[in-house]
Amino acid sequence: MNALLPAAVGVAADFSHDTVWLAVVKAVLILVFLLVSVLMAIWFERKVVGRMQSRPGPNVHGPFGLLQSISDAMKLLLKEDITVKAADKLVYLLAPMISVFCSLLVFAVIPFGPAVRIPFTSLVTPLQLTDLPVAVLYILAAASVGVYGIVLGGWSSGSTYPLLGAVRSTAQVISYELAMGLSLVSVFLLAGSMSTSQIVDSQRQFWWAIPLLPAFVIYMISMMGEVNRLPFDLPEAEGELVSGYMTEYSSMKFAWFFLAEYINMLNVSAVATTLFLGGWRAPWPLSAINDGMLNHGWWPVLWFLAKLWLLMFFFVWVRGTLLRLRYDQFMKFGWKILIPCALAWVAAVAVVQGVRQFTDVNLRSILIVLSVLMFLGVVASLLVPEKKGAPQRKARRVPFDAFAGGYPVPPLPGQKLPPSSRRARAVVVIAAAEPNGSDPTAAEPSPSATATAAADDGTKEADRG
Amino acid sequence: MTQLSVLLSLPASITSGGNVSSGETALFWVLAPLMVFGALGLLFARKAVHAALGIVLVMISLAFLYTAQEAPFLGVVQVVVYTGAVMMLFLFVLMLVGVDNSDSLVETLKGQRWIGAILGLGIAAALIGVIRTATFDQAKGLTAPNADSNPVGVARVIFGQDIFAFEVVGVLLITAALGALVLTHRQRLVPRVGQKERADARVASGGRLAPLAAPGVYARSNAMDTPALDPEGRPIEESVSRVLRTRGQRRSATEVEAQVGGTSAIEPAQIEPAQIEEGTQP
Numbered sequence: 001m002n003a004l005l006p007a008a009v010g011v012a013a014d015f016s017h018d019t020v021w022l023a024v025v026k027a028v029l030i031l032v033f034l035l036v037s038v039l040m041a042i043w044f045e046r047k048v049v050g051r052m053q054s055r056p057g058p059n060v061h062g063p064f065g066l067l068q069s070i071s072d073a074m075k076l077l078l079k080e081d082i083t084v085k086a087a088d089k090l091v092y093l094l095a096p097m098i099s100v101f102c103s104l105l106v107f108a109v110i111p112f113g114p115a116v117r118i119p120f121t122s123l124v125t126p127l128q129l130t131d132l133p134v135a136v137l138y139i140l141a142a143a144s145v146g147v148y149g150i151v152l153g154g155w156s157s158g159s160t161y162p163l164l165g166a167v168r169s170t171a172q173v174i175s176y177e178l179a180m181g182l183s184l185v186s187v188f189l190l191a192g193s194m195s196t197s198q199i200v201d202s203q204r205q206f207w208w209a210i211p212l213l214p215a216f217v218i219y220m221i222s223m224m225g226e227v228n229r230l231p232f233d234l235p236e237a238e239g240e241l242v243s244g245y246m247t248e249y250s251s252m253k254f255a256w257f258f259l260a261e262y263i264n265m266l267n268v269s270a271v272a273t274t275l276f277l278g279g280w281r282a283p284w285p286l287s288a289i290n291d292g293m294l295n296h297g298w299w300p301v302l303w304f305l306a307k308l309w310l311l312m313f314f315f316v317w318v319r320g321t322l323l324r325l326r327y328d329q330f331m332k333f334g335w336k337i338l339i340p341c342a343l344a345w346v347a348a349v350a351v352v353q354g355v356r357q358f359t360d361v362n363l364r365s366i367l368i369v370l371s372v373l374m375f376l377g378v379v380a381s382l383l384v385p386e387k388k389g390a391p392q393r394k395a396r397r398v399p400f401d402a403f404a405g406g407y408p409v410p411p412l413p414g415q416k417l418p419p420s421s422r423r424a425r426a427v428v429v430i431a432a433a434e435p436n437g438s439d440p441t442a443a444e445p446s447p448s449a450t451a452t453a454a455a456d457d458g459t460k461e462a463d464r465g
Numbered sequence: 466m467t468q469l470s471v472l473l474s475l476p477a478s479i480t481s482g483g484n485v486s487s488g489e490t491a492l493f494w495v496l497a498p499l500m501v502f503g504a505l506g507l508l509f510a511r512k513a514v515h516a517a518l519g520i521v522l523v524m525i526s527l528a529f530l531y532t533a534q535e536a537p538f539l540g541v542v543q544v545v546v547y548t549g550a551v552m553m554l555f556l557f558v559l560m561l562v563g564v565d566n567s568d569s570l571v572e573t574l575k576g577q578r579w580i581g582a583i584l585g586l587g588i589a590a591a592l593i594g595v596i597r598t599a600t601f602d603q604a605k606g607l608t609a610p611n612a613d614s615n616p617v618g619v620a621r622v623i624f625g626q627d628i629f630a631f632e633v634v635g636v637l638l639i640t641a642a643l644g645a646l647v648l649t650h651r652q653r654l655v656p657r658v659g660q661k662e663r664a665d666a667r668v669a670s671g672g673r674l675a676p677l678a679a680p681g682v683y684a685r686s687n688a689m690d691t692p693a694l695d696p697e698g699r700p701i702e703e704s705v706s707r708v709l710r711t712r713g714q715r716r717s718a719t720e721v722e723a724q725v726g727g728t729s730a731i732e733p734a735q736i737e738p739a740q741i742e743e744g745t746q747p
Contacts, residue, residue: 134541167560181545
């Protein structure tokens with residue numbers, strides 16, 4: 001059994017020299033890489049979010065707090081493992097396992113680099129465990145089975161919050177996986193393949209993120225939904241559902257869910273890197289050095305990891321910036337914006353690709369004509385007179401109403417605050433000292449103005465400070 | 466007896482004619498009992514979710530078998546579409562309906578068991594007939610159809626040979642989806658009450674906008690029976706538990722002040738209630 005797989009067609013990487021032992025070594029290396037990366041990712045996230053919130057983050061255990069995740073993991077392992085009484089025992093145990101196993105599957109088809117010679121041997125092998133003609137679909141399949149872990153975990157806990165988390169997660173996955181799959185379809189159309197090595201190979205000229213920018217944006221949004229990260233972390237929204245599907249989990253089982261979540265972050269980042277950001281290919285100015293020297297040998301691993309961690313940073317950045325969406329807004333966004341946009345984009349890409357492949361029409365001239373027409377349209381739209389009555393200017397002329405619409409409101413731009421009644425009181429005191437009162441209107445502060453004036457004082461003080 | 470012998474000879478005939486490796490045979494004999502177990506689980510499980518899990522097990526094992534038989538596209542799509550989307554929808558509905566309900570064994574349709582049994586026998590007879598009359602050609606192998614990779618081969622068949630059937634199925638599905646939309650659509654008779662409308666109504670009704678203060682927020686006395694003070698120094702009656710108020714067990718702010726020693730700045734009497742009431746009005 002020399003060759004593990006028959007030399008697959010439709011795959012760029014050549015695995016025909018791989019032996020079983022080599023595959024086992026690669027699999028173990030991937031496992032080690034993922035586990036170490038998760039430890040790093042937890043530390044990285046806490047550190048970066050800490051910096052973003054003007055605090056140091058973990059800094060006690062080890063240099064720069066690097067060992068913090070290890071101590072956290074140890075704590076989780078040594079905690080008491082509680083199985084709630086109402087739990088459905090078998091499924092309760094199975095759920096975290098499903099999550100972790102499915103998250104581990106994805107990296108099997110992610111190319112870390114091109115074919116390299118393993119040091120001290122004559123073995124040449126691609127830096128990838130395996131590849132299929134349907135590798136990206138395989139990734140989607142692994143992700144969609146992984147969601148069973150979340151759903152079953154929520155169900156089997158026999159408790160309300162986990163169940164709500166599970167239901168939310170189901171709805172979320174069904175709606176966001178559609179947009180995700182559609183955004184990937186345009187990459188398939190241009191690359192002409194679903195194998196990861198072939199897709200990386202097709203990005204020699206430029207990365208697909210540039211011509212397929214809308215698909216890339218849709219993928220970035222839906223991947224946040226896919227891995228339950230802020231602003232889409234509704235299945236485990238701690239403000240609403242305690243911690244959603246993993247509320248009743250503790251100790252090792254909880255650690256598995258946690259592990260799966262971070263591995264999934266690495267997974268979607270790796271998929272985005274491979275499909276949209278050129279995979280292991282060096283970024284442009286570097287790729288031109290010395291006839292593409294940096295695209296050969298072991299260099300590509302560096303570029304791959306750099307892109308991966310850049311995306312991980314993006315995850316953390318988004319988490320530190322955005323708030324969680326309300327559930328109905330989230331669903332509306334998914335179904336009414338994301339999916340129609342993804343569909344329209346796929347249709348457009350398919351039409352362009354079809355015209356390029358099946359007709360003799362010069363696509364460039366058509367696109368030039370279209371863009372000229374579009375430009376003319378924009379110019380023509382400038383000639384159309386604007387609608388009158390910008391409402392903002394009118395509002396400025398309206399005198400300040402402290403309770404506009406029933407709410408206590410601050411003044412709009414251009415509106416003036418009425419003089420503070422406290423100042424009026426001070427004037428009264430001064431006026432009492434001096435027989436000739438200066439301001440007759442401020443002499444008697446009307447009781448009705450006290451409340452608003454009290455509120456206004458704060459803003460005044462702020463202005464002064 | 467002949468049927469049984471045909472069934473038993475089935476894997477053997479494929480092995481002799483086609484090209485089934487020992488690995489694939491081992492995979493089959495590992496997965497087949499699992500699949501039978503899953504299928505039986507679907508029939509005999511008490512809880513609906515367990516039955517759904519049985520189907521999932523069968524589907525994923527089936528995907529492995531497809532992949533082993535050089536149809537990776539079919540195998541993967543089976544998992545993405547059926548396991549990932551369709552079964553997920555089933556689970557979603559099961560969870561919404563009520564997860565702890567075991568299946569009710571009361572029959573709502575009269576005579577459905579008899580009809581079911583007869584139909585089942587009919588299908589069994591038809592299947593046995595098909596298997597008895599089936600003849601197996603010499604296996605051709607998948608090298609030729611998969612020459613340009615499996616997805617391309619499948620695409621040629623679907624979008625070349627069977628394009629009409631494919632389009633018809635597509636139209637059918639879209640019609641069904643549209644029908645579901647039309648049937649579940651209802652016209653809104655009253656205006657929608659959203660978050661903004663609710664907030665407006667709350668403000669307009671003149672109720673309390675902020676959360677209720679906790680009772681007894683003083684520097685030196687923290688007790689359930691002492692009302693909290695608002696920023697203007699007035700006691701907030703509602704901050705004390707309704708039970709204590711009804712029993713007449715609440716203490717007033719002045720009482721507390723007397724106990725505490727009169728050093729505090731609590732002087733509710735200083736501000737006349739009437740003036741404050743007017744002052745808060747717009």
